[in-house]
Amino acid sequence: MSQLEMKKDQSMVLQKQMIASHFERLEQAPETKEPVVYTFVPGNLTELIRSFGCLPVLPEINALQSGMRGKSRAYIREAERHGHSEDVCTYVKCDVGMMKSGNIGPTGTRLPKPDLLLLSYTGCYTFMKWFELLREEYDCPTVFLHVPYQGDGVLEPQHRAYVIKQLKEKLIPMLEQISGKEFDEEALAQRLAWSSQAEDDLVAVLEAAKNSPSPIDSYFGGVYYVGPIFSAFRGTAEGAEYYKLLRAEVEARVAAGQGPETPSGRLDEQRFRLVVEGPPNWTHFREFWKMFSDEGACVVASTYTKVGGTYERGFRHDPKDPLGTLADYCGGCYTNLNLPDRVQMLCDYVTEYAADGFLINSVKSCNSFSAGQLVILQEVEKRTGIPGGFIETDLVDPRYFSPANIKNRLESYFQMLAARKAVA
Amino acid sequence: MDCFIGIDLGSTTTKAVMLDSHGEVLGRGITNSRSDYDRAAEVAKTEAIITARFNLLRREVEKVAGTELLEQLLEAFRLEQLLVQLGRLEELIHDEIGGGVSPDLQGAAREGVEHIFRKIRHEEDARFNANDRRRRSDFFRDIVGSAYFRLAEEIGNEGGASFDLLLSLYDKCIILVENEPLELGFHQHIDPALARIGEPPAARKGVQEAASIPLNVQSSVGTGYGRVRLPFPKENIRSEILCHGLGAHMMFPGTRSVLDIGGQDTKAIQIDASGIVTRFQMNDRCAAGCGRYLGYIADEMNIGLHELGPMASKSTRPVRINSTCTVFAGAELRERLSLGEAREDILAGLHRAVILRAMSLLARTGGVDDEFTFTGGVARNEAAVSALRQLIEENYGQRTLNISPSSIYTGALGGAVFALRGAA
Amino acid sequence: MSLRAAVVDRADALACDLDLNHVKEWLAEVPGRKAAGYLPVYAPRELIAAVGMLPVGVHGGGDRLEIIKGDACYQSYICHLPRSVVELLLAGRLDCLSAVLFPSTCDVIRNLSGIWKLQKPGTYVRYLDLPQVLDPSIGVPFWTMEMEHVLGELAELAGCEDPKGGLRQAIADYNAVRERLQVLYAHRRDRPWDIPTAELYLLMRALESLPAQTWMDLSADYLSAIEQEPGRPRDNCRVVLTGAFCEQPPLGLLKTIERAGCYIVDDDLLQGNRMLQGPVSTDGDPVQALAEAFIYTSVKNSVIYEDDPDGKRNLMKTRVEAARADGIVFAAPSFCDPALLDRPMLRAGAEAAGIPCIAFKYAENTGQFQPFREQAGTFSDSIKLWGAG
Known part of the structure; x- marks a missing residue:
């Protein structure tokens, strides 16, 4: 794998330290008595959780990290041995398998048991079953935060009120109970201010891809950029610091006319600017990325980097309306948007980021993303006049990553784009 | 020369x-x-x-x-x-x-x-x-x-x-x-x-x-499944999608849609008036309905692959087959036979099922608006051709359907044209 | 033709009517009539009937439809139901539906609502979040509010001036339906040889596209038919069939299981019809009454969050005991998230209670029944040999 090593930016090194220290803190939680809340990325309420002095654990992040570290295959097999179907989401099976194998987290530290399972039901049906399954293993309370889907393209006012009501009447009392602390709206507002600051910087980073060459890869690099804000670090001072550093780094590259670091070296010469829909594959992450960077393809916008919030559309956490803003946040995550909205978002990206093509990475695990993607493909093609590419992989099941197959499709796609460009 | x-x-x-x-x-x-x-x-x-x-x-x-x-x-x-x-x-x-x-x-x-x-x-x-x-x-x-x-x-x-x-x-x-x-x-x-x-x-x-006429090979272009194995420089390797599109265009200049059903994969391609690929789709990860499926059926029936088509063409009452899963090909066949269905009727149903899969792939690329060319090993099977002809007409109306006796050379022909154009 | 055969034939014809001709006939009877579809598992069809529209269950094409465009829209790892629904949709065969409700069954059904919006911009499409929090203080107001919203919009679409009055009537009509279904299910539980599951299924399927009153007549005929022509008991074991609540198995599969020696004595086929167990109150505000009925009396189903940690563990034991069954057949559609993610929990609970189980997957268009015949036959034999002791 040595050819897949790549030069790391300073922000990447910092992020690695942040994650490592978070996992260490989690390992020590049983001694330090910091309560632990398991919750999901889309619609995560990190500011609220942290305002009670609780620590978040995000099972999807654990699963994807296990995938990147080559551990998911054994975990999935373990879950399937326990009767889980080969048809269903491999994040769940990876997590269940990890739990059944001793709950050693991806960085090698033991994960603490949850004091609360906070099921933020935001655009993924599987989340519900995931926590029903986890609950079988842990003797702890579960709070179901029901976030209505934006079926008609907006978070309807009555739905917003419904979410706030649940926060007030269900979640906050439960957090008070497990933490022994009273709800402190000011502490929450402070955290929301940090969030908003980090969100400003993140949007600047993502929108820097409008430059040519793009200073970032908004998909493969993008998943690193959104890492802290999607996981435990939104609403923290260190999170805000990270985004300040990242933004400076990216702006320096823009000034120098440089592209991002990739597995093929620094990508200054960008032959293709792409928009990508769908989550990445984690088990062959670098190899997958290299299939793009070797061809000079740079992703300038992606939808996956919006599952934890659609900030570039203007949303910011608002310290002045703490609970309302959390409801808005949950409702607006990418996974909670309807199909016509997702189509529009992709079309906007193609135009705003001056893309040459758009590509769908359809993952077998995730019906929330995948069901309807072929209709999205046809619709975006129709509206933008740009041909779409379509490949299939999985999140963390290495059995579903067929390198020759994917490379063949990608090469064909890039060659088609090149032929179109040559004619134009 | x-x-x-x-x-x-x-x-x-x-x-x-x-x-x-x-x-x-x-x-x-x-x-x-x-x-x-x-x-x-x-x-x-x-x-x-x-x-x-x-x-x-x-x-x-x-x-x-x-x-x-x-x-x-x-x-x-x-x-x-x-x-x-x-x-x-x-x-x-x-x-x-x-x-x-x-x-x-x-x-x-x-x-x-x-x-x-x-x-x-x-x-x-x-x-x-x-x-x-x-x-x-x-x-x-x-x-x-x-x-x-x-x-x-x-x-x-x-x-x-x-x-x-x-x-x-x-x-x-x-x-x-x-x-x-x-x-x-x-x-x-x-x-x-x-x-x-x-x-x-x-x-x-x-x-x-x-x-005595010297044949001086000026340039060679490789394509197909094993193309990366050819000792050619990268610019002399082309994806089979591009080559198939161009090859079909050379054979039938009026062609706008190409369907290729080979042993391992199926491709649907749309091309413009100069043979440049504008959209394409390949069969997804599941290879159900490719040529190999017919191979399994022939093996199961203990007859030669070339005998399948003629036998199916004798059918007067095709059986509806809903699955073209290669894994279950044998079981499907045995069950139908045990129910007393005639071999030719089952075979006709199987051919139609294979073509139905290909029709979906064509639909993914936008369907058949104009002249249409069918290539690949399965294009030599008369029962498959007649099923295709019928389904095209049912779904898109009367369309010119081209099948070249040398259709197996479509990809190589496209490659040779790329070699010629590249050298020019 | 016997009365039983006549009823079954009529129901079968309705299930096979992929062009919804019988709906079109109903629409043509009175100018201005409208029909509204709903997807599985549960949508409150009383809301549709309340505004004078005909509720029509959208269940795809089963095993009677060739799929081209549907496969063009879905990858191979998505279940089959949405493929055949899209095939019908794009062929214009569902155009007689002026509105369609998409209950929160799973992400596939959810995203299908978006496909419908994109493909049929003129149709009223509403995604319907079922109340996942069954705590009455949260769930009742939410579900009341949701249904109020939909009822208002449907009333506008239908030009109905008194939707609440209509809803009171619809609740009463469907209370009668619910009661009749309970009679039918109880009869099959007690005398499964009288009511083959394939027939009961067709009867329920007819309910999904007939006006309530018409169906009451049809089902009354069926009840008299089984009085006139009772079946003969066979030496079969008794099973609960579970997991088949959304994409429906082909009739051949149901027949195969019963012919192989397993009487189905409880099931979750077309479960939306029996989602509310008790009668809905006809007093007070009808929307709230319907909401309360869901919160307080709905059956446990994989598409609704289970709040009680013991709920999953005990569910199958409870159902098996209530149906006096010998075992469980877990039959889920391939790639069905709700059924397949629930299965390990439900099965563990069943096995802990010593209940024999078998499990398999199907698709609505499965054409091979031999593997099911073998499994169900072996299951039945083993229960008869070892289970009784």
């Missing part, structure tokens, strides 16, 4: 097409892909050069001696090639008897093998002398194999060396022959071929002139 070669390394067969500088097809070659891609590419290319020589010869000879003489010479040439390979195969089998067969069986084995090869030579001579031009396989392994098995069975039945022993000798050695570099070129065999037909002066003169 400058010439340009396209090589299509498919999963089952390898094809080569040679063009002159005006884009006229000079020659074509085909061989089975075997385990050695390099060797397959070499054989196909040699074949293309041989047919190119014969085409040049045709220009010279036809004028003075008419087509019949040329056909005779070609048959004689093929026979000479076959005899060389046959001789080598026999040598190898004798070596194998000496090294790998227990001493008490060696005598009978040698006797049997000598008998078989004597008979094959005799039959081939007789075939030539009788002017028997019935079409048969292009591949040495098929031609010799079928005769060898038949004769081995006769010997086995008459109490000589066992059929199984003779078969295993053949299986072992045919692979060796296929992977050895044999001298099968024009210059090696044209003289004995001329001698075989009695050295007619008109032919002799034409041969000399055709042989």
